[in-house]
Amino acid sequence: MSLRYALLALLSVEPMTGYDLYKEFEASVGHVWHAPDSQIYPELRRMEKEGLLDGEEVTWGQRGKKRRYHITDAGVQAFRDWMNTTLEYTRVRDPAHLKAAYLEWAAPEAAREQMRAHIEHHTGLRQQWEQRIREIDQDASEMLNRRLAGTPEADRDRVKAFKRFTYEGLVARAEQEIAWAERGLDLIDDLYANRRSSRQGAGTKK
Amino acid sequence: MSLRYALLALLSVEPMTGYDLYKEFEASVGHVWHAPDSQIYPELRRMEKEGLLDGEEVTWGQRGKKRRYHITDAGVQAFRDWMNTTLEYTRVRDPAHLKAAYLEWAAPEAAREQMRAHIEHHTGLRQQWEQRIREIDQDASEMLNRRLAGTPEADRDRVKAFKRFTYEGLVARAEQEIAWAERGLDLIDDLYANRRSSRQGAGTKK
DNA sequence: CGCCACTATCTATGTTGATAGTTAGTTAGC
DNA sequence: GCTAACTAACTATCAACATAGATAGTGGCG
Known part of the structure; x- marks a missing residue:
C-alpha cells in the first residue's frame, strides 16, 4: 500500500x-x-x-x-x-535475527561470515544515508530543490528538517546494527575459544 | 523462504x-x-x-x-x-521512515501522534524481548529447556548465548527507534513553535 | 551505417503474506 | 446435557514483491 x-x-x-x-x-x-x-x-x-x-x-x-x-x-x-492517518505496524519478520537465534547450528566461520555480511550491508546503507544528509545540508539534491522551490518559504525549514530527521534515524539504526554484529563477532570468538583452550577458570578476557 | x-x-x-x-x-x-x-x-x-x-x-x-x-x-x-549460507539482504522498505520523510504534509498533531505510535509500538516490542531475555537467564522457557536438554552439555552455553545475543540486538534496536521518535516529537515542537512565537528575530510571521 | 547503451513500457509467473471464513472434534464448567 | 473455549486443520482470495524476459524506440559514437 x-x-x-x-x-x-x-x-x-x-x-x-x-x-x-x-x-x-x-x-x-x-x-x-x-x-x-x-x-x-x-x-x-x-x-x-x-x-x-x-x-x-x-x-x-x-x-x-x-x-x-x-x-x-x-x-x-x-x-x-x-x-x-497513523500507520499500523506489521508483525516482525527478520531473517537476520532469526538466524542469529540459532547460530550454534552454523560452523564458527560461517557464523562470523554472517556477522561480517551484516556489518557490510549496514555499512553500505549508512554510507548512502549519510550521503543523503550531506546533500540535504548542501542543497545538492535536484529533487529536493525542486520540492523546496514549490514550497512556501515559511515551510522550507520543515521540509528539510523532516528529511534530515528521517535519514538521521536510518543512520542511527545502521550504526546500531553494526555495533550488534561487532558484538556478535566477539561473542563467537569467546564461545569457540573456550573450547580449544579449556576455558581455564573464569576465562572471560577481552 | x-x-x-x-x-x-x-x-x-x-x-x-x-x-x-x-x-x-x-x-x-x-x-x-x-x-x-x-x-x-x-x-x-x-x-x-x-x-x-x-x-x-x-x-x-x-x-x-x-x-x-x-x-x-x-x-x-x-x-x-x-x-x-550467508543470507542475502532485501531492499529497504520502511513505511515509518517513508512517512517521516514527508511529515510536513501532516497536521502537527497527526505528526506527533505518528511519533507516539512509533514509541508505543517499539516499547511493546522491547518489553516482549526483555521478557524473553529474563526467561533465558532464569531457564524459564519451556521450549528452550527442551532444546537444551537435547544439546550436549558443552554446547549449551552457546545456545543460550546466541539466543540472548539475538534479543539484546532487538532490544537495542527498539531503544534506538524510541529515541528517534522522541527526537521527532521535540523536532515537531520546535518546528511549529517557531511559527506562533517567532523565536528570536527571524521574523517569520503568519 | 551499424552497434550499443539507454529510455520506455509491459507481461508473465511464482512466492509470500494478510485476512477471513469454514469445518469439526475436544474439554471443562455450569 | 449444554455451551463456550479451545484444539486442529484447511480453503479462498487478494495484495505485495521478486525475477525475468519481451518489445520497441532513441541518441551518440566510431
Whole structure:
C-alpha cells in the first residue's frame, strides 16, 4: 500500500513518467522504499483509473511516446489523508535475527561470515544515508530543490528538517546494527575459544 | 523462504503438529518471525512432500486426529545448510521512515501522534524481548529447556548465548527507534513553535 | 551505417503474506 | 446435557514483491 504513497510524494513535486519514477526510486526514495518498474507501471495505471493521477501522452523523438502523470486534487488529498492517518505496524519478520537465534547450528566461520555480511550491508546503507544528509545540508539534491522551490518559504525549514530527521534515524539504526554484529563477532570468538583452550577458570578476557 | 527454516528450527527440538507450531509462533519465535496458520499448514505439507519432514497421524480423543511432523535427516541437513549460507539482504522498505520523510504534509498533531505510535509500538516490542531475555537467564522457557536438554552439555552455553545475543540486538534496536521518535516529537515542537512565537528575530510571521 | 547503451513500457509467473471464513472434534464448567 | 473455549486443520482470495524476459524506440559514437 505504501508504494502508492511513495509515488504520490514524488508526483506532488512535478509530473513524471513511469520511467522517471523508477529512476528516482533507484536514486533517492529507493533508500527508504524500493520498487521495481514492474510494480510501478501497473500501480500508476491503477492510480489513474482511481482518479489520483492524470496521464498525458507525450511524444518523444519521431515515433516514441511516453506517458507523463500529473497528480490530481484527489491525489493530493489521498496523500494528505495517508499522512494524517497513523500507520499500523506489521508483525516482525527478520531473517537476520532469526538466524542469529540459532547460530550454534552454523560452523564458527560461517557464523562470523554472517556477522561480517551484516556489518557490510549496514555499512553500505549508512554510507548512502549519510550521503543523503550531506546533500540535504548542501542543497545538492535536484529533487529536493525542486520540492523546496514549490514550497512556501515559511515551510522550507520543515521540509528539510523532516528529511534530515528521517535519514538521521536510518543512520542511527545502521550504526546500531553494526555495533550488534561487532558484538556478535566477539561473542563467537569467546564461545569457540573456550573450547580449544579449556576455558581455564573464569576465562572471560577481552 | 525463512518460514521453512523457522519451522525446521522448532522441529529440530521435538516433533510437533501444525497447531503446536502455530501456538509456538505466537508465543516465542513469533517475536522474531511471525506467521499465520494459513501459511504454516500448507508449508508443512510441502516440506513433507520434499522429504524434510515425516508426518505421522496421531489420534486425539475419540474421533479426533492430528498430524505430527518429525524432522528428517534431510531436514536437519537443509537447516544446517541454510545456517551456513550467508543470507542475502532485501531492499529497504520502511513505511515509518517513508512517512517521516514527508511529515510536513501532516497536521502537527497527526505528526506527533505518528511519533507516539512509533514509541508505543517499539516499547511493546522491547518489553516482549526483555521478557524473553529474563526467561533465558532464569531457564524459564519451556521450549528452550527442551532444546537444551537435547544439546550436549558443552554446547549449551552457546545456545543460550546466541539466543540472548539475538534479543539484546532487538532490544537495542527498539531503544534506538524510541529515541528517534522522541527526537521527532521535540523536532515537531520546535518546528511549529517557531511559527506562533517567532523565536528570536527571524521574523517569520503568519 | 551499424552497434550499443539507454529510455520506455509491459507481461508473465511464482512466492509470500494478510485476512477471513469454514469445518469439526475436544474439554471443562455450569 | 449444554455451551463456550479451545484444539486442529484447511480453503479462498487478494495484495505485495521478486525475477525475468519481451518489445520497441532513441541518441551518440566510431
